[in-house]
Amino acid sequence: MTSIINEQLARRLMVALDYPDDVSAREMIRKLEGIPCYMKVGMQLFYQAGPKFVEELKSLGYSVFLDLKMHDIPNTVKSGANSITKLGVDMFNVHAAGGSAMMSAAMRGVEEALAADPSLNRPWVIAVTQLTSTNQLTMNEEIGIPGSVEDAVIRYAKLTAAAGLDGVVASPLEAEGIKAACGADFLTVTPGIRPAGSAADDQSRTKTPGQAINGGCDYIVVGRPITAAADPRAAALQILAEMGNGQA
Numbered sequence: 001m002t003s004i005i006n007e008q009l010a011r012r013l014m015v016a017l018d019y020p021d022d023v024s025a026r027e028m029i030r031k032l033e034g035i036p037c038y039m040k041v042g043m044q045l046f047y048q049a050g051p052k053f054v055e056e057l058k059s060l061g062y063s064v065f066l067d068l069k070m071h072d073i074p075n076t077v078k079s080g081a082n083s084i085t086k087l088g089v090d091m092f093n094v095h096a097a098g099g100s101a102m103m104s105a106a107m108r109g110v111e112e113a114l115a116a117d118p119s120l121n122r123p124w125v126i127a128v129t130q131l132t133s134t135n136q137l138t139m140n141e142e143i144g145i146p147g148s149v150e151d152a153v154i155r156y157a158k159l160t161a162a163a164g165l166d167g168v169v170a171s172p173l174e175a176e177g178i179k180a181a182c183g184a185d186f187l188t189v190t191p192g193i194r195p196a197g198s199a200a201d202d203q204s205r206t207k208t209p210g211q212a213i214n215g216g217c218d219y220i221v222v223g224r225p226i227t228a229a230a231d232p233r234a235a236a237l238q239i240l241a242e243m244g245n246g247q248a
Protein backbone atom coordinates (compact mmCIF):
# COMPACT_ATOMS: atom_id res chain seq x y z
CA MET A 1 0.00 0.00 0.00
CA THR A 2 1.41 3.44 -0.90
CA SER A 3 0.74 6.51 1.21
CA ILE A 4 1.88 10.10 0.91
CA ILE A 5 4.36 10.88 3.66
CA ASN A 6 4.70 14.38 5.08
CA GLU A 7 8.52 14.52 5.13
CA GLN A 8 8.77 17.50 7.47
CA LEU A 9 6.68 15.73 10.10
CA ALA A 10 8.46 12.42 9.55
CA ARG A 11 11.79 14.11 10.34
CA ARG A 12 10.32 15.03 13.75
CA LEU A 13 9.54 11.39 14.53
CA MET A 14 12.40 9.55 16.25
CA VAL A 15 12.01 5.80 16.20
CA ALA A 16 13.67 4.10 19.18
CA LEU A 17 15.56 1.10 17.81
CA ASP A 18 15.56 -0.73 21.13
CA TYR A 19 16.82 -4.08 19.90
CA PRO A 20 19.36 -6.58 21.21
CA ASP A 21 21.27 -6.78 17.93
CA ASP A 22 21.82 -5.20 14.52
CA VAL A 23 19.95 -8.01 12.71
CA SER A 24 16.65 -7.25 14.47
CA ALA A 25 17.19 -3.49 14.15
CA ARG A 26 17.81 -3.90 10.41
CA GLU A 27 14.54 -5.80 10.07
CA MET A 28 12.64 -2.88 11.60
CA ILE A 29 14.45 -0.40 9.35
CA ARG A 30 13.37 -2.47 6.35
CA LYS A 31 9.74 -2.31 7.51
CA LEU A 32 9.95 1.48 7.84
CA GLU A 33 11.71 1.99 4.51
CA GLY A 34 10.70 5.23 2.78
CA ILE A 35 9.74 6.99 6.03
CA PRO A 36 12.45 9.66 6.57
CA CYS A 37 12.28 9.49 10.36
CA TYR A 38 15.17 9.98 12.78
CA MET A 39 16.61 6.73 14.11
CA LYS A 40 17.39 6.62 17.83
CA VAL A 41 20.10 4.21 18.90
CA GLY A 42 20.14 3.52 22.63
CA MET A 43 22.49 1.63 24.88
CA GLN A 44 21.05 -1.84 24.22
CA LEU A 45 21.77 -1.69 20.49
CA PHE A 46 24.94 0.42 20.65
CA TYR A 47 26.65 -1.82 23.19
CA GLN A 48 26.09 -4.75 20.80
CA ALA A 49 26.35 -3.23 17.33
CA GLY A 50 28.68 -0.31 18.05
CA PRO A 51 29.87 2.54 15.82
CA LYS A 52 29.59 0.42 12.66
CA PHE A 53 25.84 0.35 12.99
CA VAL A 54 25.72 4.14 13.35
CA GLU A 55 27.80 4.38 10.16
CA GLU A 56 25.35 2.04 8.43
CA LEU A 57 22.37 4.20 9.43
CA LYS A 58 24.17 7.32 8.19
CA SER A 59 25.01 5.64 4.88
CA LEU A 60 21.29 4.86 4.48
CA GLY A 61 20.61 8.59 4.84
CA TYR A 62 19.06 8.60 8.32
CA SER A 63 19.57 11.24 10.96
CA VAL A 64 20.82 9.51 14.09
CA PHE A 65 20.21 10.35 17.76
CA LEU A 66 22.71 8.43 19.89
CA ASP A 67 20.90 8.11 23.22
CA LEU A 68 23.64 7.06 25.65
CA LYS A 69 22.76 9.60 28.39
CA MET A 70 26.30 10.23 29.57
CA HIS A 71 26.63 11.02 33.30
CA ASP A 72 30.18 11.01 34.66
CA ILE A 73 32.92 13.38 35.78
CA PRO A 74 33.50 16.31 33.38
CA ASN A 75 36.78 15.00 31.96
CA THR A 76 35.26 11.62 31.08
CA VAL A 77 32.14 13.16 29.52
CA LYS A 78 34.31 15.54 27.50
CA SER A 79 36.25 12.56 26.09
CA GLY A 80 33.04 10.64 25.44
CA ALA A 81 31.53 13.62 23.62
CA ASN A 82 34.71 13.93 21.57
CA SER A 83 34.50 10.28 20.47
CA ILE A 84 30.76 10.50 19.75
CA THR A 85 31.25 13.60 17.57
CA LYS A 86 33.72 11.63 15.45
CA LEU A 87 30.97 9.06 14.76
CA GLY A 88 29.05 11.70 12.80
CA VAL A 89 25.77 11.42 14.74
CA ASP A 90 23.25 14.24 14.49
CA MET A 91 22.32 14.35 18.18
CA PHE A 92 23.53 12.87 21.46
CA ASN A 93 22.78 13.41 25.11
CA VAL A 94 24.04 13.69 28.66
CA HIS A 95 22.21 13.87 32.00
CA ALA A 96 21.52 17.40 33.26
CA ALA A 97 21.91 15.97 36.78
CA GLY A 98 25.65 15.82 36.03
CA GLY A 99 25.68 19.61 36.48
CA SER A 100 26.84 22.57 34.43
CA ALA A 101 30.58 21.76 34.57
CA MET A 102 29.88 18.31 33.12
CA MET A 103 27.58 19.69 30.42
CA SER A 104 30.05 22.43 29.41
CA ALA A 105 32.76 19.77 29.25
CA ALA A 106 30.62 17.83 26.77
CA MET A 107 30.48 20.93 24.58
CA ARG A 108 34.26 21.31 24.77
CA GLY A 109 34.63 17.69 23.69
CA VAL A 110 32.50 18.45 20.64
CA GLU A 111 34.42 21.66 19.86
CA GLU A 112 37.79 19.91 20.09
CA ALA A 113 36.63 17.17 17.71
CA LEU A 114 35.42 19.80 15.22
CA ALA A 115 38.65 21.79 15.51
CA ALA A 116 40.66 18.64 14.76
CA ASP A 117 38.45 17.71 11.80
CA PRO A 118 36.35 20.60 10.41
CA SER A 119 34.63 18.22 7.97
CA LEU A 120 32.69 16.74 10.90
CA ASN A 121 29.04 17.57 11.47
CA ARG A 122 28.33 19.56 14.67
CA PRO A 123 25.87 17.33 16.56
CA TRP A 124 23.06 18.73 18.66
CA VAL A 125 23.84 18.12 22.32
CA ILE A 126 20.90 17.80 24.65
CA ALA A 127 20.41 16.87 28.30
CA VAL A 128 17.96 14.54 30.01
CA THR A 129 15.96 16.46 32.63
CA GLN A 130 13.80 13.93 34.47
CA LEU A 131 13.26 10.54 32.85
CA THR A 132 9.73 10.19 31.50
CA SER A 133 9.31 7.06 33.61
CA THR A 134 9.72 9.16 36.78
CA ASN A 135 6.60 10.32 38.60
CA GLN A 136 6.23 12.93 41.32
CA LEU A 137 6.37 10.41 44.20
CA THR A 138 9.57 8.76 42.95
CA MET A 139 11.21 12.11 42.31
CA ASN A 140 10.28 13.49 45.77
CA GLU A 141 10.76 10.42 47.93
CA GLU A 142 13.43 8.32 46.20
CA ILE A 143 15.51 10.78 44.19
CA GLY A 144 15.06 13.45 46.87
CA ILE A 145 14.07 16.39 44.67
CA PRO A 146 11.21 18.36 46.26
CA GLY A 147 8.40 20.13 44.41
CA SER A 148 6.65 19.37 41.16
CA VAL A 149 8.22 17.42 38.30
CA GLU A 150 7.53 20.35 35.97
CA ASP A 151 9.48 22.76 38.21
CA ALA A 152 12.41 20.31 38.43
CA VAL A 153 12.42 19.81 34.66
CA ILE A 154 12.38 23.55 33.99
CA ARG A 155 15.18 24.16 36.47
CA TYR A 156 17.30 21.52 34.68
CA ALA A 157 16.34 22.99 31.30
CA LYS A 158 17.57 26.46 32.37
CA LEU A 159 20.82 24.94 33.67
CA THR A 160 21.24 23.11 30.37
CA ALA A 161 20.65 26.29 28.34
CA ALA A 162 23.12 28.23 30.51
CA ALA A 163 25.75 25.53 29.89
CA GLY A 164 25.39 26.15 26.13
CA LEU A 165 23.61 22.96 25.08
CA ASP A 166 20.98 22.86 22.38
CA GLY A 167 18.00 21.46 24.22
CA VAL A 168 16.62 18.83 26.54
CA VAL A 169 14.90 15.48 26.76
CA ALA A 170 11.70 15.90 28.74
CA SER A 171 8.15 14.64 28.67
CA PRO A 172 5.64 16.25 26.31
CA LEU A 173 3.83 17.63 29.37
CA GLU A 174 6.70 20.05 30.03
CA ALA A 175 7.49 21.22 26.48
CA GLU A 176 5.49 24.47 26.63
CA GLY A 177 7.01 25.48 29.98
CA ILE A 178 10.52 24.73 28.68
CA LYS A 179 9.98 26.87 25.58
CA ALA A 180 8.62 29.70 27.76
CA ALA A 181 11.65 29.49 30.07
CA CYS A 182 14.46 28.82 27.56
CA GLY A 183 13.24 30.23 24.24
CA ALA A 184 11.51 28.88 21.15
CA ASP A 185 14.76 27.66 19.57
CA PHE A 186 15.73 25.52 22.56
CA LEU A 187 15.01 21.95 21.45
CA THR A 188 12.46 19.74 23.17
CA VAL A 189 12.93 16.04 22.44
CA THR A 190 10.10 14.09 24.03
CA PRO A 191 9.71 10.39 24.75
CA GLY A 192 6.62 9.30 26.70
CA ILE A 193 4.50 9.30 23.55
CA ARG A 194 1.51 6.99 23.58
CA PRO A 195 -1.26 6.96 20.95
CA ALA A 196 -4.71 7.03 22.57
CA GLY A 197 -5.66 3.65 23.99
CA SER A 198 -2.14 2.17 23.92
CA ALA A 199 -0.36 0.80 27.00
CA ALA A 200 1.79 3.25 28.98
CA ASP A 201 4.30 0.46 29.75
CA ASP A 202 6.89 1.95 32.13
CA GLN A 203 6.23 5.55 31.05
CA SER A 204 4.67 7.89 33.64
CA ARG A 205 4.39 11.26 31.91
CA THR A 206 2.73 10.76 28.53
CA LYS A 207 0.81 12.49 25.77
CA THR A 208 -0.48 11.35 22.40
CA PRO A 209 1.47 12.24 19.23
CA GLY A 210 -1.09 14.92 18.30
CA GLN A 211 -1.09 16.47 21.77
CA ALA A 212 2.73 16.50 21.79
CA ILE A 213 2.97 18.32 18.46
CA ASN A 214 0.24 20.77 19.53
CA GLY A 215 2.14 21.32 22.79
CA GLY A 216 5.24 22.54 20.96
CA CYS A 217 7.48 19.44 21.08
CA ASP A 218 10.15 19.63 18.37
CA TYR A 219 10.74 15.87 18.21
CA ILE A 220 8.73 12.95 19.49
CA VAL A 221 10.47 9.70 20.43
CA VAL A 222 8.46 6.54 19.86
CA GLY A 223 9.56 2.99 20.56
CA ARG A 224 7.15 0.22 21.50
CA PRO A 225 3.99 1.76 19.98
CA ILE A 226 5.80 1.20 16.64
CA THR A 227 8.28 -1.59 17.26
CA ALA A 228 5.90 -3.86 19.20
CA ALA A 229 2.96 -3.25 16.82
CA ALA A 230 1.69 -6.12 14.69
CA ASP A 231 2.27 -3.83 11.66
CA PRO A 232 5.02 -1.33 12.61
CA ARG A 233 4.80 0.53 9.29
CA ALA A 234 1.05 1.07 9.66
CA ALA A 235 1.60 2.16 13.28
CA ALA A 236 4.26 4.69 12.21
CA LEU A 237 2.04 6.06 9.44
CA GLN A 238 -0.88 6.37 11.89
CA ILE A 239 1.37 8.30 14.29
CA LEU A 240 2.43 10.62 11.44
CA ALA A 241 -1.24 11.16 10.60
CA GLU A 242 -2.00 12.02 14.24
CA MET A 243 0.98 14.39 14.33
CA GLY A 244 -0.40 16.12 11.24
CA ASN A 245 -3.93 16.41 12.57
CA GLY A 246 -2.89 17.43 16.06
CA GLN A 247 -5.34 14.72 17.01
CA ALA A 248 -5.89 13.82 20.64
Ligand SMILES: O=c1ccn([C@@H]2O[C@H](COP(=O)(O)O)[C@@H](O)[C@H]2O)c(=O)[nH]1
Nearest residue numbers: 016042130131132191192221222223224
Ligand atom coordinates in the same frame (compact mmCIF):
# COMPACT_ATOMS: atom_id res chain seq x y z
O1 LIG B 1 13.33 10.29 29.70
C1 LIG B 1 13.51 9.44 28.80
C2 LIG B 1 14.67 9.36 28.07
C3 LIG B 1 14.78 8.43 27.09
N1 LIG B 1 13.79 7.56 26.81
C4 LIG B 1 13.97 6.59 25.72
O2 LIG B 1 12.94 6.78 24.73
C5 LIG B 1 12.48 5.54 24.26
C6 LIG B 1 11.01 5.41 24.55
O3 LIG B 1 10.55 4.13 24.17
P1 LIG B 1 9.03 3.66 24.31
O4 LIG B 1 9.08 2.23 23.92
O5 LIG B 1 8.23 4.53 23.37
O6 LIG B 1 8.62 3.86 25.74
C7 LIG B 1 13.34 4.46 24.92
O7 LIG B 1 14.41 4.16 24.03
C8 LIG B 1 13.89 5.14 26.15
O8 LIG B 1 15.17 4.67 26.51
C9 LIG B 1 12.63 7.62 27.55
O9 LIG B 1 11.68 6.84 27.35
N2 LIG B 1 12.52 8.58 28.51
